[in-house]
Amino acid sequence: MKPGIHPVSRPVVFRDTAVGTAFLTRSTADSARTVRWEDGNTYPVIDVETSSASHPFYTGTARVLDQEGRVERFRQRYGGRYTS
Template sequence: MKHGIHPAYGPVVFRDTAFLTRSTMTSDRTVEWEDGNTYPVVDVEISSASHPFYTGTQRVLDTAGRVERFQRRYGAR
C-alpha cells in the first residue's frame, strides 16, 4: 500500500452494546475500556446485538392481504 494516502486505522469502541474493534472512524469523545486504556467512542443506533432481525423479535407483516387487494383492484390479467 502507498504510504500517506490511507486513513489511520486503530482501536475504536462502538457503543450500542459496547465492543472494541479496529476501524478508520474517529471521534472526539473517549471512553475508558475494561483494560484500563482510553479509546475513541462512536455511538451507533443499531447493531447486530439490538437489531430485531438478529435478536428474533422481528414481526412478520401480512402481505397476502395486499396481494388480494391488488388482484381485486386490477384483476388477474
C-alpha cells in the same frame, strides 16, 4: 501498501445507545470523546443508535409481513373490480 494514502486504522469503541452494549473494534472513524474499556485502556467512543445488538433482524424480533392477508384485504375492499 502505498505509504501516505491510506487512512489510519485504530481501535475504537462503538456504543449502542438503544441497549447500552459496546464493541471494541478497529475503525478509521475518530472521536474526541473517550471511554475507559475493560482492559484498562482509553479508546475513542462513537455512539450509534442501532447495531447488531439492537437491530430487529439480528435479534430475531423482525416481523414478517403477511402478504397473503394484504391481498385478501384488497380483494374484500375492492371486490371483483380488478380481476387478473
